[in-house]
Amino acid sequence: MNHTQQPTDQAWQAFVARSGAPLTGVVSSIVPFGSFVRFEEGVDGLLHASETPHTLEVGQQVRVEVLELDSENRRVSLREV
Secondary structure (H helix, E strand, O other): OOOOOOOOHHHHHHHHHHOOOOEEEEEEEEEOOEEEEEEEOOEEEEEEHHHOOOOOOOOOEEEEEEEEEEOOOOEEEEEEO
16 A cells, blocks of 8 residues: 555645544554554555554554644544554
8 A cells, every 4th residue: 555645636635624622533554553544535644563552453443633644745643542
């Protein structure tokens, strides 16, 4: 899975607009340092292993909040809530 795929401007702006509140996403892949959570096609965030108290599985829904939003590189850091 390619996590460097850039979301469309419209998808990114829609995500940014709602990123101030807790969000629900789906675990799209597991990596050694955490999990990628998909919010919509092309918009994923990294949920670092240190930011979740349990093991996640691909396809699992998770409730998260945005810790850091890098609009220039379109990267998102998450914490489970």
